[in-house]
Amino acid sequence: MKDIFARLASDFLSAIIFLAIYLVTDNVILATSVAVAGAIAQVIYARVKGHQLSFMTYASLALVIVLGAVTLLTNDPRFMLAKPSIAHFAIGTIMLKRDWMLRYMPPIITDTVPEYVTAAGYAWAALMFVIGAGTIAVASTGDLKLWAFYISVVAGGAKILAFAVQYVVLRVVVTSRRRAAARA
Template identity: 40%
Template sequence: MKNFAYAARPLMEDFFSTLVFVVLNALHVDVRIAVACAAAIGVAQVAWRLVRRQPVAALQWMSLGLVLVFGAASYFTHDPRFVMVKPSIIYVVVGGAMLQKGWMLRYMPPIAQGHGDRLMTAFGYVWAGLMFVSAIANAVVAVAYTAHWTAFIAIFPLASKVVLFLIQYVVVRMAVVRSVRAQMAAA
């Protein structure tokens, strides 16, 4: 469980401000309040890392940017179709960022580093693919099945990512344990 928490923590940090905006928006909190809360949290996270002289990950910068840009767009348009299609735009942007080779390596615990790097890199591309599939699925549901969009957005994005995360965790853990044991046996 400790390794699971180690792997999940940075991902949650990177997307925390975005998650705050999504949750507040889903709870029908006034868009101005949702944008302000998410932006304040995102800015505070980045400022905290900068003050502590820690690097700010690209996904964390992107998450903050998405909250600011799409939050402002939601505020000014008040168009429900934009709100419905907005996740597709976010998924495409996130998927594009995830095409960076090796972006997932920072999520590996120190003991696993060097033992599952190729597998983690491959899963980085799988995650990018999931983001692109999510973008297409969201756009189709938002445009063609508008009445079902709320149920879709409440279930599919989270469920698909949790399932992929769990598959990745089990597969990478098994491969790393095998590699560490093989290295110990050879030594």
């Protein structure tokens, strides 16, 4: 679990840096410059340490640089704020692959209700697209406090709630099917 939080913090480090500096200084140019420099430094540090970097790491760096450049040229923070939406859209697109979620499920679920897992995979993809669209809508307002609330509470809460609902539904359905099979 600790590794998951470390990866999430690493993935969103440039957005966190940008937000923190912008909230403290109200200076878009400074916040963007430090966020871009931080993203580049993060990749250089990982390479020096010999860590294997994925395509998504380089794609994220490219996004920070491109969106950071647009933010600097326009002096408008909304471009940096929209970055997480691109990640949500990319993840949602990957989740459209049929049965992607089966490999993450225990055998009792994959053997009993694989069709529910497939449906859950598509529901997760839809959730990622909705969160991505919401991120763009909130970022377009330019309200940093609203954006921070949306990213941390709304988007994070929606994922936690979806996970909890999925857990309960799969548990109920598996239990029901196993009881029906035992009676038959």
